[in-house]
Each structure stands twice: as C-alpha cells, then as structure tokens.
Amino acid sequence: MFGCLVAGRPVQIVAQQVAEDKFVFDLPDYENINHVVVFMLGTIPFPEGMGGSVYFSYPDSNGSPVWQLLGIVTNGKPSAIFKISSGSADSCR
Numbered sequence: 001m002f003g004c005l006v007a008g009r010p011v012q013i014v015a016q017q018v019a020e021d022k023f024v025f026d027l028p029d030y031e032n033i034n035h036v037v038v039f040m041l042g043t044i045p046f047p048e049g050m051g052g053s054v055y056f057s058y059p060d061s062n063g064s065p066v067w068q069l070l071g072i073v074t075n076g077k078p079s080a081i082f083k084i085s086s087g088s089a090d091s092c093r
Contacts, residue, residue: 002025051072054073
C-alpha cells in the first residue's frame with residue numbers, strides 16, 4: 001500500500017504491518033536522514049474522504065519512542081516529501 005524513500009538508499013515497498021491501520025518502515029541510521037518521501041503504491045486506495053497520517057519515531061534519552069507527526073497522504077495527494085531533521089533526533093523535537 002505504501003512506499004518509502006530516503007536519498008541514497010533503495011526504495012522500501014514492504015512495510016511491517018503492526019496493527020490493522022498502522023504500518024512501519026525501519027530506517028536505520030535515522031540520525032543522518034534529513035528528508036523522507038512517503039508514497040502510495042496505487043494498489044489499494046484509501047476509502048473516499050480518508051487518508052493516512054505519516055509519523056517519524058525515534059528514541060528519547062530513555063529509549064522510549066517519540067512520535068512526530070510529519071503530515072498526510074491521501075488519494076488526491078498520494079506522495080509527499082517530509083523534512084524530519086537537520087542531522088540529529090534532537091532537532092526533531
């Protein structure tokens with residue numbers, strides 16, 4: 001249903017489904033990612049009037065996940081480029 005692209009890395013099109021309505025892409029070395037592209041593959045559209053929220057997660061100083069809302073994708077806007085940091089997780093906060 002979704003794809004993910006980070007500059008200099010292969011396109012990811014296999015997300016881990018962690019709940020009925022939640023999918024996760026693993027982004028190793030996240031500290032060095034400045035932008036990420038999230039896109040719909042076009043195989044399964046959202047129901048009319050619906051969309052998907054895009055979040056970025058990184059660990060806080062205690063190792064607990066922090067979730068940052070980046071934006072949305074919809075049938076009318078099936079892809080987006082999101083700025084997630086300027087080189088470190090601290091700048092995402």
